[in-house]
Amino acid sequence: MNPREAITRQVHALLERERRINLHRHPVEIHNANGVVVLEGEVADVAAKKLALELAASVRGVDGIVDRLRVSPGERRGDGAVRDSLARMLLEQPEFRNCTLRSSTNERTETLRNAHEGGIGEITIAVSDGVIVLEGCVISQSHRRFAGVLAWWTPGRRDVVNSLDVRPDYEDRDEEVIEALEIVLEADPMVDPSQIRMSCKNRTVTLDGAVPTEQQKSRAELDAWALLGVERVVNRLQVTD
Secondary structure, three states, X not given: OOHHHHHHHHHHHHHHHOOOXXXXXXXEEEEEEXXXXXXXXXXXXHHHHHHHHHHHHOOOOOOEEEEEEEEOOOOXXXXXXXXXXXXXXXXXXXXHOOEEEEEEOOOOEEEEEOOOOOOOEEEEEEEEOOEEEEEEEEOOHHHHHHHHHHHHHOOOOOEEEEEEEEOOOOOOOHHHHHHHHXXXXXXXXXXXHHHEEEEEEOOXXXXXXXXXXXXXXXXXXXXXXXXXXOOEEEEOOEEOO
């Protein structure tokens, strides 16, 4: 077996063993040339996408990853509908009340709201083939991460590229991840976070405590996975009902 074929087989074996990826239901094409692995296909959720990229990168001899994975959108929607849905969510969230928001298409950029003096930043939304791209800048890592999670929540999205900068820039620590997750869980209408305890160490988020249903347990975990920079989620939530 040549090295190229060996790498492809090792990546496939790792993906096949990861329960969240489910290659039978969501096939992933694996291409490999000169140590660069290309992953292409549609996976179930953001957790499966992150895990697939991490597992492929862990194989000896892999020097780079090209990410062409998309996430199943649940419902297929046009780019305009996806863009408008995310814009509405950003406009409604108190955390972005004093943020300039713009919507971009191939033809033009529309200003949806101008921030007042002392604004928290500016965000431009663009969507192409279901892939949401966020550009601009915000004042904190929490704002950056929360905007990204709102993009992941948007019906019809197939991927999220969060290119927001933080200005002024500062060190991103585990505490920043927890701060963002607290905001996200409070904002998520599908989760009761009152009995959830969370911690983060080296980009691994651990969820402890209790929620009323299995659906809320799964949703809280996906919210954590959707945070930019999170590499692993340990879900120890207990279901009370």
